Amino acid sequence: MSIPDSKVPEGPIEKKWTLHKEHLRLVNPANKRRIDVIVVGTGLAGASAAASLAEMGYNVKSFCFQDSARRAHSIAAQGGINAAKNYPNDGDSVYRLFYDTLKGGDYRAREANTWRLAEVSANIIDQCVAQGVPFARDYGGLLDNRSFGGAQVSRTFYARGQTGQQLLLGAYSALMRQVGKGKVKMYDRHEMLDLVVVGGKARGIIARNLVTGKIERHGAHAVLLCTGGYGNVFFLSTNAMGSNVTAAWKAHKRGAFMANPCYTQIHPTCIPVSGTHQSKLTLMSESLRNDGRIWVPKKIEDAKAIQEGRKKGRDIAEEDRDYYLERRYPAFGNLVPRDVASRAAKERCDAGFGVNRTGEAVFLDFASAIERYGKVEANVHHIENPSKEKIRELGMKVVSAKYGNLFDMYENITGDNPYEHPMMIYPAVHYTMGGLWVDYNLMSSIPNMYVLGEANFSDHGANRLGASALMQGLADGYFVIPYTIADQLADDIRTGPIPTNTPEFDEAEKNVRGRIDQLMNIKGTEPVDHFHRRLGKVMWDKCGMARNDKGLREAIEEIRKIREDFWKNVRVPGKADAFNQELEKAGRVADFLELGELMCMDALHRSESCGGHFREESQTEEGEALRKDDQFAYVAAWEWKGDPGKEEMHKEILKFEALKLSQRSYK
Amino acid sequence: MKLTLKIWRQAGPDAKGAMVDYPIDGISEDMSFLEMLDVLNDKLIREGQDPVAFDHDCREGICGMCSLYINGRPHGPERHITTCQLHMRKFKDGDTIYVEPWRSAAFPVIKDLAVDRGAFDRIQAAGGFVSVNTMGNLVDANALPVPKAHSDKAFDAAACIGCGACVAACPNGSAMLFVSAKVSQYALLPQGRPEAKERALNMVEQMDAEGFGNCTNIGACSIECPKDISLENIARLNREYLVAEMTKES
Numbered sequence A: 001m002s003i004p005d006s007k008v009p010e011g012p013i014e015k016k017w018t019l020h021k022e023h024l025r026l027v028n029p030a031n032k033r034r035i036d037v038i039v040v041g042t043g044l045a046g047a048s049a050a051a052s053l054a055e056m057g058y059n060v061k062s063f064c065f066q067d068s069a070r071r072a073h074s075i076a077a078q079g080g081i082n083a084a085k086n087y088p089n090d091g092d093s094v095y096r097l098f099y100d101t102l103k104g105g106d107y108r109a110r111e112a113n114t115w116r117l118a119e120v121s122a123n124i125i126d127q128c129v130a131q132g133v134p135f136a137r138d139y140g141g142l143l144d145n146r147s148f149g150g151a152q153v154s155r156t157f158y159a160r161g162q163t164g165q166q167l168l169l170g171a172y173s174a175l176m177r178q179v180g181k182g183k184v185k186m187y188d189r190h191e192m193l194d195l196v197v198v199g200g201k202a203r204g205i206i207a208r209n210l211v212t213g214k215i216e217r218h219g220a221h222a223v224l225l226c227t228g229g230y231g232n233v234f235f236l237s238t239n240a241m242g243s244n245v246t247a248a249w250k251a252h253k254r255g256a257f258m259a260n261p262c263y264t265q266i267h268p269t270c271i272p273v274s275g276t277h278q279s280k281l282t283l284m285s286e287s288l289r290n291d292g293r294i295w296v297p298k299k300i301e302d303a304k305a306i307q308e309g310r311k312k313g314r315d316i317a318e319e320d321r322d323y324y325l326e327r328r329y330p331a332f333g334n335l336v337p338r339d340v341a342s343r344a345a346k347e348r349c350d351a352g353f354g355v356n357r358t359g360e361a362v363f364l365d366f367a368s369a370i371e372r373y374g375k376v377e378a379n380v381h382h383i384e385n386p387s388k389e390k391i392r393e394l395g396m397k398v399v400s401a402k403y404g405n406l407f408d409m410y411e412n413i414t415g416d417n418p419y420e421h422p423m424m425i426y427p428a429v430h431y432t433m434g435g436l437w438v439d440y441n442l443m444s445s446i447p448n449m450y451v452l453g454e455a456n457f458s459d460h461g462a463n464r465l466g467a468s469a470l471m472q473g474l475a476d477g478y479f480v481i482p483y484t485i486a487d488q489l490a491d492d493i494r495t496g497p498i499p500t501n502t503p504e505f506d507e508a509e510k511n512v513r514g515r516i517d518q519l520m521n522i523k524g525t526e527p528v529d530h531f532h533r534r535l536g537k538v539m540w541d542k543c544g545m546a547r548n549d550k551g552l553r554e555a556i557e558e559i560r561k562i563r564e565d566f567w568k569n570v571r572v573p574g575k576a577d578a579f580n581q582e583l584e585k586a587g588r589v590a591d592f593l594e595l596g597e598l599m600c601m602d603a604l605h606r607s608e609s610c611g612g613h614f615r616e617e618s619q620t621e622e623g624e625a626l627r628k629d630d631q632f633a634y635v636a637a638w639e640w641k642g643d644p645g646k647e648e649m650h651k652e653i654l655k656f657e658a659l660k661l662s663q664r665s666y667k
Numbered sequence B: 001m002k003l004t005l006k007i008w009r010q011a012g013p014d015a016k017g018a019m020v021d022y023p024i025d026g027i028s029e030d031m032s033f034l035e036m037l038d039v040l041n042d043k044l045i046r047e048g049q050d051p052v053a054f055d056h057d058c059r060e061g062i063c064g065m066c067s068l069y070i071n072g073r074p075h076g077p078e079r080h081i082t083t084c085q086l087h088m089r090k091f092k093d094g095d096t097i098y099v100e101p102w103r104s105a106a107f108p109v110i111k112d113l114a115v116d117r118g119a120f121d122r123i124q125a126a127g128g129f130v131s132v133n134t135m136g137n138l139v140d141a142n143a144l145p146v147p148k149a150h151s152d153k154a155f156d157a158a159a160c161i162g163c164g165a166c167v168a169a170c171p172n173g174s175a176m177l178f179v180s181a182k183v184s185q186y187a188l189l190p191q192g193r194p195e196a197k198e199r200a201l202n203m204v205e206q207m208d209a210e211g212f213g214n215c216t217n218i219g220a221c222s223i224e225c226p227k228d229i230s231l232e233n234i235a236r237l238n239r240e241y242l243v244a245e246m247t248k249e250s
Helices: A016-023 A044-056 A094-104 A111-131 A163-181 A246-253 A286-290 A300-307 A324-328 A338-350 A367-380 A388-414 A469-492 A503-522 A528-543 A549-569 A581-605 B033-046 B118-127 B148-158 B165-169 B176-187 B190-209 B220-224 B232-247
Strands: A036-040 A059-063 A184-187 A190-198 A201-209 A215-219 A222-225 A264-270 A293-297 A362-365 A423-432 A449-451 A634-639 A648-653 B003-009 B018-024 B096-100 B109-111
Touching: A016 A111, A036 A044, A036 A201, A044 A059, A044 A163, A044 A184, A044 A222, A044 A469, A059 A163, A059 A190, A094 A111, A111 A163, A111 A469, A111 B190, A163 A184, A163 A469, A163 B118, A163 B148, A190 A215, A190 A246, A190 A503, A190 A581, A201 A222, A201 A503, A215 A503, A222 A246, A222 A469, A246 A449, A246 A581, A264 A286, A264 A338, A286 A388, A293 A300, A293 A324, A293 A338, A324 A338, A338 A362, A338 A423, A367 A388, A449 A469, A503 A549, A503 A581, A528 A549, A528 A581, A549 A581, A581 A634, B018 B033, B118 B176, B118 B190, B148 B176, B165 B176, B165 B220, B176 B190, B176 B220, B176 B232, B190 B232
Parallel strands: A036 A059, A036 A222, A059 A184, A222 A449, B003 B096
Antiparallel strands: A190 A201, A201 A215, A264 A423, A293 A362, A362 A423, A634 A648, B003 B018
């Protein structure tokens, strides 16, 4: 099989989407009622798609593994959502948002998709406000903005530190409205375990009811995977415990290409690892970089003293601090993109300047922000010659109003008060830019299967800018799929309901049952987490923030060994036909053990550095990522061939019409 | 740390449950409460026993999936956090800790500590929304200014994570704090006003149908709420409901 046409429309970039929409086929309202659509996942992409399609008249079945659609991990996004509204009058435009996103992704995204994302961004804000999403507002009652990494304008809309929650609850409310009308049938605590392909088209799924263990067949004319990213392959990440690749991986095994799986985002501001018991990592919103300054000591002896607990951050004099982001990147300072900030932290820590007992942490310091805000407040309240303490008190109030929930969260986890001592942060796995390959209509290489949100690969290239994930999830669900899906479903107005008593469903169900039986019957000695942790360590050490040829080859061998060991020695307690959380985990880890190998293969073949993919062999003299556009300006789309080691790569050559490829610089 | 856990075990919705003792050792104070349960489950699995079922997902206090009644309080002894944010440094070596599921007729136990909170989704589906479709041509988001004070209050109400601690805390098993938070969010915003009456009536009707108890202004719900949702919202719901009931066209 070769790679399908990307279906990027002709015409100038700013007209492509408009012209494309005008030429897509339509399904009339009466016919929509005869068409069934399955949506897997209820995050921003899934909930917005399911709600929108049901509003238009399609019959939707919505699936999530959580106990309620409202709990999908989009809920945890903190900082904000970008939109080219230009409310602050600081020069923003669709073009600038497009430019920042494509450049931020190190020119490895599909240009036309990125433009469309920027183009529909403003509608998202209008839609969410109409739904009653309580965005932050200024005293005049208008919407407030803040700035985020990789941009020099303020285009990020937010709802305190819980923007993802508020946007998701908005989409969830739209979804539940359709559930109430009977246009969406909700299947929570259900997990998709296989895709059913009939006559070359996706026509349904096999799902497991997680409460009863019952294996169910669901037919539909189209299947939408809105299943998020696969960051949990690293075991420790900022993802939710249940976030997984299973639905996407099953679809991959049925013929959907997996694109750029090695593109992983390591987020610079997370709470450092504290011990071996750790089950997940917690993000501290990127919005903190608006006001927090990142530093390590200048002198190695100070760093040693801090590591050994003899000194604290505040004991280090101002002139002995190295604000390394401000030093290296004066134009963007603490607001460089995530990949750049993460690598810079790793560089300082590798050089011995880390600031906690593991040596793997840097400071994020609010002292100067507290002072700056305090002085402004003193002026506002006409306090003449305010004392240092007064300024601090006033400033702390402002910082607390802006970031209070994050500071509390930090204190809960670490036991340290971030108003008194600078926070300690370190990079952690956060997001995966890679995902299932889709064309411009968001259709995968399996016709009638669509992939939305983080689960697809298309918009962020090799690095995603902050506040762009929420934008993409909602863009895909509200404003792309409602148009593009009709073009394909126009062929199905006379198909009638998809029967589930066919050989294809039999085979898929047998496949699912076979795998479950296999897992249950190993009856080994080690719990699932044991293997997951081992996989995660290999991935983090050898396919994490920095990668090299030797390490990746070793990783592939090690992952194969862990996989072999897993299938011999894993112990899954309980029964298959009951509520069984270990069985759920086992199935997901089994898939991660295959995906991990493919990620390493992808990282190995891409011997350039780009965005979050940093190959040590390919860097500039100053240690920045060095792309090789003549060799690697393409999407690597992998095709399953029966075994993780045998995947075949196809290339989609990236064409850049609106922007010239150039070396990324934030200096 | 060495602890004694007393955990509610129940094989299924219709099975009889009981408290079971589990001694546990080697717990570090940096662990979260759920990581402590991970350690217990790891041990149980290795010993060939059935691990304890409990709901959890984001483990950062926002998804609302974790629950647990710990030493007689929803989400444990600390205020304004969820169980997943509770850390073992809040306990002492040698402590005995009681762990139970949410107990409410409207939240049946699925297994051990996991309960079915589907009633909340059904209440939401009855009216917890603004009836606006996805539109290709909306008015600009800034066309209608919203006073910051209203918007902030709406946010405070919207911060609800739907975990059900309010119901678990209430001696009556009432869901008024949950329902009032959603009703308030929309009632405070101009976008939500047009259907404010139907919303209040429909959500309350569904709440009653689900078998939640009545509110008698005890206030335990708000005290135990991990997101500090104020009782003021219940007052607002009562107001909205009363106005809706008295002015409804039959």
